[in-house]
Amino acid sequence: MLFGLCGVLIGDIVFRASLLQQLRPTIQSPSDQAVVAPPVRVAWEGPRQMRVLLSMVGDAQRDLGVHESPFEIPSHQFIRNGGYGIELRSLWFGNWIRVLRWFQVHDAPAERRASADADDHRWETKDLLHALEIARAGREKAQERTRLLHEENAVLRDESERLATQLEALYKTQEEDAERTAELERRLAQLVEENRGLAEENAVARQRLASVIPCSVWGYVNFPRPQTVPPTRRVVSVSDMRGQVFRAQADCELVRSNDPTAASLCFCVGNSWGG
DSSP: OHHHHHHHHHHHHHHSSOHHHHHSOEEEESOTTOEEOSSEEEEEESOSEEEEEEEETTSOOEEEEEEESSEEEOGGGOOSSEEEEEEEEETTTEEEEEEEEEEEEOOOOHHHHHHHHHHHHHHHHHHHHHHHHHHHHHHHHHHHHHHHHHHHHHHHHHHHHHHHHHHHHHHHHHHHHHHHHHHHHHHHHHHHHHHHHHHHHHHHHHHHHHHSOSEEEEEEEEOSOTTSSSOOOOEEEOBOTTOOBOOSHHHHHHHHHTOTTBOSOOEEEEETTOO
16 A cells, blocks of 8 residues: 555656546536536546547437547437436546446527427437438338248148148049959959859869769680680670679679689779769
């Protein structure tokens, strides 16, 4: 702390100016909470040039630029009567070196008020024109968006109609396939029934065929008197000496094996089919 005070005193002596004024400028005019009429004269002690910012209570600050002390804030900067704040900021250190002063602006004279009203009307007209341009641009954007949406809706409508047509064709094809499938199933059931009937008839025929004796008469060839010259004509013997017809091959073989005039093996002479 002592060294800091010594530095300030030395700076005051060398530069013939107080360093405290450079570090902590003070506003001389307007005074704190003073009631003034525009234009407002602003003066301060400290840096020669500082950035000036003006704000009304409840509004954002407006940058009035860089000024030297003293200078006047013109009347048009005060939109209406009320409390205002003026802030001085260092050009190099910004928020590190700054000072704020609050004051009141009273009603202006009639001619000044008329001029202010005219300025307000001009600014309101300008704002209205600007708002009208913004509204017109928004309307054009909305119209363009509406046009694009109409085009998209038309494309979607065509696509929906095409899909509906394809879906209807698909339904029709499915119905035709269903009818064809039903007809094939009906035909298949009919064929299965016919096949079952044919299988039953075949089984009956096989059963009847199995019950039929394949050969009903057996016989063999012999020469009754082979010692004659020329020998007698051959004959087919189908019975034994007692006249019993050979109904089985075993009966025929039994007789043929004991017959010296036999000239062949036993064979079927007559079958059940009239052969």
